Amino acid sequence: MAAASRGGGGGPKALELLRALPRVSLVNLRPNPGAKKSERRRGRGRHGGKKSGRGHKGQRQRGNRPRLGFEGGQTPFYLIIPKYGYNEGHSHRRQYHPLSLQKLQYLIDLGRVDPTQPIDLTQLTNARGVTIQPLKRDYGVQLVEKGADNFSAKVNIEVQMASELAIAAIEKNGGVITTGFYDPRSLEILCKPIPFFLRGQPIPKRMLPPEDLVRYYTDAKNRGYLANPSNIPEARLELAKKYGYVLPDISKDELFQMLSTRKDPRQIFFGLAPGWVVNMSEKKILKPTDERLLRYYSS
Amino acid sequence: RLLRGGTLQERAGSDLFCLCLLEKPPLVISSAPVLRGCHLAIPSHRTAVQAWVESLRHYDDRHVGLADLHPDVFAVMPRVDILHTVAVWQRNYKRISYAKVKTRAEVRGGGKKPWAQKGSGRARHGSIRSPLWRGGGIIHGPRGPTSYYYMLPMKVRVLGLKVALTAKLMQDNLHVVDGLDMPTFDPQYLADLAQYRRWGQSVLIVDVNKMPENITKAAASLKTITLVPALGLNVYSLLKYETLVLTLDTLAFLEEKLLWHDSRYTALYPFHLPYSDFP
Numbered sequence: 001m002a003a004a005s006r007g008g009g010g011g012p013k014a015l016e017l018l019r020a021l022p023r024v025s026l027v028n029l030r031p032n033p034g035a036k037k038s039e040r041r042r043g044r045g046r047h048g049g050k051k052s053g054r055g056h057k058g059q060r061q062r063g064n065r066p067r068l069g070f071e072g073g074q075t076p077f078y079l080i081i082p083k084y085g086y087n088e089g090h091s092h093r094r095q096y097h098p099l100s101l102q103k104l105q106y107l108i109d110l111g112r113v114d115p116t117q118p119i120d121l122t123q124l125t126n127a128r129g130v131t132i133q134p135l136k137r138d139y140g141v142q143l144v145e146k147g148a149d150n151f152s153a154k155v156n157i158e159v160q161m162a163s164e165l166a167i168a169a170i171e172k173n174g175g176v177i178t179t180g181f182y183d184p185r186s187l188e189i190l191c192k193p194i195p196f197f198l199r200g201q202p203i204p205k206r207m208l209p210p211e212d213l214v215r216y217y218t219d220a221k222n223r224g225y226l227a228n229p230s231n232i233p234e235a236r237l238e239l240a241k242k243y244g245y246v247l248p249d250i251s252k253d254e255l256f257q258m259l260s261t262r263k264d265p266r267q268i269f270f271g272l273a274p275g276w277v278v279n280m281s282e283k284k285i286l287k288p289t290d291e292r293l294l295r296y297y298s299s
Numbered sequence: 300r301l302l303r304g305g306t307l308q309e310r311a312g313s314d315l316f317c318l319c320l321l322e323k324p325p326l327v328i329s330s331a332p333v334l335r336g337c338h339l340a341i342p343s344h345r346t347a348v349q350a351w352v353e354s355l356r357h358y359d360d361r362h363v364g365l366a367d368l369h370p371d372v373f374a375v376m377p378r379v380d381i382l383h384t385v386a387v388w389q390r391n392y393k394r395i396s397y398a399k400v401k402t403r404a405e406v407r408g409g410g411k412k413p414w415a416q417k418g419s420g421r422a423r424h425g426s427i428r429s430p431l432w433r434g435g436g437i438i439h440g441p442r443g444p445t446s447y448y449y450m451l452p453m454k455v456r457v458l459g460l461k462v463a464l465t466a467k468l469m470q471d472n473l474h475v476v477d478g479l480d481m482p483t484f485d486p487q488y489l490a491d492l493a494q495y496r497r498w499g500q501s502v503l504i505v506d507v508n509k510m511p512e513n514i515t516k517a518a519a520s521l522k523t524i525t526l527v528p529a530l531g532l533n534v535y536s537l538l539k540y541e542t543l544v545l546t547l548d549t550l551a552f553l554e555e556k557l558l559w560h561d562s563r564y565t566a567l568y569p570f571h572l573p574y575s576d577f578p
Contacts, residue, residue: 018465018466019470023472024379024382024466024470025541026535026538029379029383029387031380035380128564191567192567194574194575280573
């Protein structure tokens with residue numbers, strides 16, 4: 001009908017045309033031509049019929065072909081090639097969703113991410129910059145170098161992994177970057193806080209990284225959250241020398257308070273400690289008073 | 300002759316003639332016109348479309364004011380194929396076909412070989428309930444309750460509503476009313492009003508608020524005029540009824556709800572759970 005004609009130039013002309021046409025009602029509806037192609041059913045006439053796509057005589061027509069992969073007796077391809085564990089344990093491997101500096105700059109420029117607040121995985125998920133699926137072995141986000149040349153935002157960002165150049169790009173603009181580990185349960189809570197609060201469970205403490213990641217997160221070069229804080233200024237200077245930029249002094253910055261906020265290793269959310277229960281409907285936070293609970297949650 | 304028989308026009312004309320004798324003729328343009336501007340921002344490259352605001356208080360109250368309608372709801376591209384998609388979905392997604400026939404295994408009997416393989420002169424058979432036999436099982440028949448449930452993407456259904464509203468407006472089948480206050484609960488008054496104003500064979504009246512008693516009583520006995528709450532508005536009903544009558548509150552409600560989908564993030568979790576950044 002009106003939508004199918006290509007002669008009109010856009011919306012206004014189509015609406016003018018619609019005014020002159022009969023009333024659109026249940027009897028006038030049809031899909032666009034070519035939208036519904038009826039399927040070819042076997043055994044029903046000229047092009048689905050006669051031999052019905054089975055060929056002429058033999059195993060093909062009679063449905064007696066050997067199994068898939070059989071090569072007439074020759075050792076088939078799938079047996080002759082030796083096994084190798086390319087995909088072995090793939091479902092136990094940690095995956096980190098890449099976040100390029102270009103994308104981060106894009107989100108900040110569009111106002112989807114607020115650079116005046118610490119940037120967390122929650123902020124990135126709320127801005128729909130990344131989509132993390134903890135159930136698919138995602139362990140978080142890794143910062144990637146693409147767009148490092150044009151990156152010019154001063155942010156306090158916390159990711160799970162970051163390459164050296166990405167760290168350099170953030171620090172060159174006067175920002176702060178930290179890498180932190182989240183176990184899958186904490187990650188799920190971090191990415192979708194509201195469904196978790198609605199469950200009414202107390203906020204759990206974030207688990208410490210597994211053995212193979214401890215070395216990564218205790219290294220100041222990776223700005224790990226478990227690294228000695230006194231090693232970090234040295235590492236910043238080293239990186240500045242390596243990449244050849246002047247390291248800006250963030251202590252003189254007006255946003256120094258915000259830039260220096262870091263999470264406790266056992267904390268999932270800024271401003272909320274493990275053990276607290278958030279009541280969304282009554283807008284209250286319940287804190288534990290029992291000694292044993294307090295000892296557990298502060299350990 | 301006018302009491303029984305006579306054409307519909309003649310009968311209606313007589314009633315209105317009686318009404319005319321009883322009441323003062325209405326003002327064509329009232330002294331305080333109701334002007335409704337669009338509450339939500341209109342993109343700068345588009346202008347609002349307009350519709351007369353009418354009233355149900357008098358049979359000829361057709362120019363009570365003027366309403367601005369948002370172009371992204373009431374002047375979208377007339378995608379008739381989307382109307383088709385949504386109308387077909389509305390018909391089919393609730394459908395459960397209960398047809399079920401028995402296969403040869405389910406038909407009672409037929410375990411024993413009817414006669415010996417060789418010697419009887421008749422064709423060879425293994426069971427009296429094979430599909431070749433009269434009373435035998437059916438191959439490839441309908442099997443059990445089948446559901447035809449599927450969901451169209453939310454934005455397609457929203458666009459369907461927008462296209463339907465656009466089509467109604469552009470084809471002069473949309474009427475805006477300032478309220479549903481009626482002077483009487485007589486169904487004949489409503490029917491005559493609809494006919495005088497040439498609204499069409501069937502009218503769908505939509506309101507967000509609770510509807511006043513007069514109109515509910517009047518429409519209850521009428522078959523062609525239906526009242527519907529704003530939440531019950533759907534593409535199938537919009538296409539089935541020839542005319543659509545909206546109140547000003549319904550306009551605001553529809554514009555707000557339908558335009559929200561144009562500029563929202565995708566859902567992280569179901570929309571009925573609370574979000575902090577958008578309603």
